[in-house]
Amino acid sequence: MLKSLLLDAAYKINTSKNYTKTKHFFYNLLENSNYKYKKVFDFFMIALIFSSVFILIREVKSHVNDELLFYNNYVVSVIFLIEYLLRFWISGSITEVIIKQSEHDVMFGAEFNLSLALRDIFYQKIRYIISVKAIIDLLAILPFFHELRLLRLFILFRVFKLFRYAKSIQVFTSVVAAKKFEFLTLFIFASIVVFVSSVLIYVMEANNPASPINTLFEAVYWSVVTISTVGYGDITPITEAGRVVAIFVIIAGIAVFSFTTSLIVTAFTEKLDEIKDTKLIDDIAKKREFYLICGYENISKEVAKKLVQNSEVIILEEDEQKAIQAKKDGFFALHYDPGSIESYRKLRINIETQVKAILCLSHSDVENVYTALTVRSFNKDVFILSILKAKANRNKLLFAGVNELLYEKELVGMIAKEFVGKPVAFEAIHALRSNYNGIDMQEIIINERIIESFKAVADLECHKHRIILLGIYKKNKRNFYFNPTYDTSLEVGDYLLLIGNMQFIKEFTDNLHKGK
Amino acid sequence: MHKIALIFGHNDYTFEIEKNIKSHYKKIYIFNLDGQSVSKDSNGYEIEAFDLSEDWDELRDSVNIDECEAFCILEDMSKNIFLTLSLRETFKNLKIVALSQDKESTDKLILAGASKILPTTQTTANIIVEMLKKPMITEVLHNILYEKSNVKIAQIIVKNAQYFDGLFASDINWSKDYNITLLSVIDENGDTEFIYSAKAKHQQIKNGYQFVVVGFERDIIEFEKLIGGADE
Structure with a gap:
């Protein structure tokens, strides 16, 4: 009975749109660094931390009024508590674990094992609770529950909460973590040196009444101060044997210091590419819409040069040298294989919302087929255009899901025909296409607003505006109606194909949008 | 109408150009660089061999150059430029249409005396951009222009x-x-x-x-x- 109720509730919650939406929102707000409101949230939390620490510092030597103490002990703590609970909530899905266990048991013909599901839920949540970040979060809330003098020190843990919000600190931590074995070795070495030198200096100095080192703690303190190369000078050995020990500790100190520095530098150098990649991925996430060019060849360069004038372009190139060349040419190029799903996953490119079109411009049909198939394997709708190098591969590219193919040799053949057949007409069209003397060709879509004032071709008054209406393109029928008569009705979704001076076209377009 | 087209180069471009221009010429000659003279290719054309050291006497004897238009479509751009230069040096009034794969070759071909350039990369890039920016108008113009x-x-x-x-x-x-x-x-x-x-x-x-x-x-x-x- 309980199992059945739990299962029903799990399915109900899991399929609830509001629940999913809310959880997704909080996940984005707390964990997704690409979410636009996360920065605002982070700044808010940082401001809370600073204000809390400021009050604490002030409290050390001055009186702090009750309102501020209330704010620090309750308001800030309650906000931190809410944040902690939200993070606990989004750290895993209880309902999904229950459903998964139930489906697993159904598949094997067994009865739903609730205890196994509860065990998984427990492990999932405990994993979050014992993570370093969660412990810091919890300690930062503690003053709210205990107002004992000693526990006030825990307010300092609020400072550690900054780790969550400052990305550079996270980068530094990850760099240090990458070399944890080396740092552990260094720590053990330094500890042994400190231990040995403390014992030695104590043995050499403790019985000398003139020596400032009288206890083992003073010996350890002297060793740590010396090995760290700080050397306050408040405690110094006075016996000859003690000074010999000091020489060794100083030399060991230099070694420890150099080793630490070189370790951090090496770790940063090794992580540099990764840090750069992370920055690139962040930059991509910020882009709203872009064209994705796969493969960097001469043609890619020409296409990118034209597209970047009023659009964003990203180039993916598998060959490192070509990717470097693309960067040198001033493009946003990445050394990633466009034929690998892993590349899109790593770069976190959202094909559906971010990519206007994918251009497969590699000089190898094989690579273009591979890229098209890769993209089609996770997105059916994005527009893919590819060049075709060998005619025999036309069907393969179409089969791979390419929407438009351009066979360069066929194009050259057709241009040659125009050259010899209608050279003047060809030049005229070429001039129009290259915006010669400010003449442009534009397509304007008819929307609901335009149709209110312009119901038929006669209403457009193209001749008066000194532009040519070449025709109307009905996209849904894929039909072009050349030179439509004045009484031709306009419909929403129609495209007007116009030729004229850029300025006149702009005025005409403004006029259309303004209405009569 | 010119009567004769001389196509220099036997490659994929040859087939496409020949297919598109054959209605405008009475006769088309195809020449293969440094190759063997072939009696007939798959389209029924006699393929003749030529090399870049040619002084074109043989060509002058076999056709009336005043009735000819030449298409230089070698894929190796340096050889294509050399061929264009060689033809221009010998035949001052010959109309030469030359294939170019990049901007640099286009400039050199014009200097070498080509009358018209077929810029492959540039043209393909232009069409790609037009297809993306103005798909309707590109499709319509393309259909009109290429019948x-x-x-x-x-x-x-x-x-x-x-x-x-x-x-x-x-x-x-x-x-x-x-x-x-x-x-x-x-x-x-x-x-x-x-x-x-x-x-x-x-x-x-x-x-x-x-x-x-x-x-x-x-x-x-x-x-x-x-x-x-x-x-x-």
Whole structure:
């Protein structure tokens, strides 16, 4: 009975749109660094931390009024508590674990094992609770529950909460973590040196009444101060044997210091590419819409040069040298294989919302087929255009899901025909296409607003505006109606194909949008 | 109409060019660089061999160069430039159409004496960008230009200017009166002007001018009868 109720509730919650939406929102707000409101949230939390620490510092030597103490002990703590609970909530899905266990048991013909599901839920949540970040979060809330003098020190843990919000600190931590074995070795070495030198200096100095080192703690303190190369000078050995020990500790100190520095530098150098990649991925996430060019060849360069004038372009190139060349040419190029799903996953490119079109411009049909198939394997709708190098591969590219193919040799053949057949007409069209003397060709879509004032071709008054209406393109029928008569009705979704001076076209377009 | 086309280079471009231009020439000769003379290729053409040290005496003896147009379509750009230079040096008046794969080669081919350039990369890039930015207009123009639609483009020489009785091109409502679209007017100096440009607006239509018009075939023929004759 309980199992059945739990299962029903799990399915109900899991399929609830509001629940999913809310959880997704909080996940984005707390964990997704690409979410636009996360920065605002982070700044808010940082401001809370600073204000809390400021009050604490002030409290050390001055009186702090009750309102501020209330704010620090309750308001800030309650906000931190809410944040902690939200993070606990989004750290895993209880309902999904229950459903998964139930489906697993159904598949094997067994009865739903609730205890196994509860065990998984427990492990999932405990994993979050014992993570370093969660412990810091919890300690930062503690003053709210205990107002004992000693526990006030825990307010300092609020400072550690900054780790969550400052990305550079996270980068530094990850760099240090990458070399944890080396740092552990260094720590053990330094500890042994400190231990040995403390014992030695104590043995050499403790019985000398003139020596400032009288206890083992003073010996350890002297060793740590010396090995760290700080050397306050408040405690110094006075016996000859003690000074010999000091020489060794100083030399060991230099070694420890150099080793630490070189370790951090090496770790940063090794992580540099990764840090750069992370920055690139962040930059991509910020882009709203872009064209994705796969493969960097001469043609890619020409296409990118034209597209970047009023659009964003990203180039993916598998060959490192070509990717470097693309960067040198001033493009946003990445050394990633466009034929690998892993590349899109790593770069976190959202094909559906971010990519206007994918251009497969590699000089190898094989690579273009591979890229098209890769993209089609996770997105059916994005527009893919590819060049075709060998005619025999036309069907393969179409089969791979390419929407438009351009066979360069066929194009050259057709241009040659125009050259010899209608050279003047060809030049005229070429001039129009290259915006010669400010003449442009534009397509304007008819929307609901335009149709209110312009119901038929006669209403457009193209001749008066000194532009040519070449025709109307009905996209849904894929039909072009050349030179439509004045009484031709306009419909929403129609495209007007116009030729004229850029300025006149702009005025005409403004006029259309303004209405009569 | 020129009678003979000389295509230098036997590759994928040869097939496409030959297919598209064969209706404009009485005879097409295909030459293969440093290759063997082949009696007939798959399209029935005799393929003759040539090399870059050629002094073209043999060619001069076999065809009347004044009736020829040459297509230099070697894929190796340095060899194509050399070939163009070699032909231009020998035949001063020959019309040479040359294939270029990049901007650098285009500049060199023009210096070498090519009359027209077929810029492969540039053209393909332009078409790709147009297809992305203005897909409808690109498709329509492409179909008109490459005769895949019942709307045609034509160039018509004005021989009966008095028909317009001193009117300016921009004064006439071409689409309403003739069911055609007049795109450009080319004056006696060969300057192309869009019909609504400032210059065309102040130019009376004269004999010898050329019109670039778009329209249905029957309307173009009708219009052609009214004003003179087609160039083709």
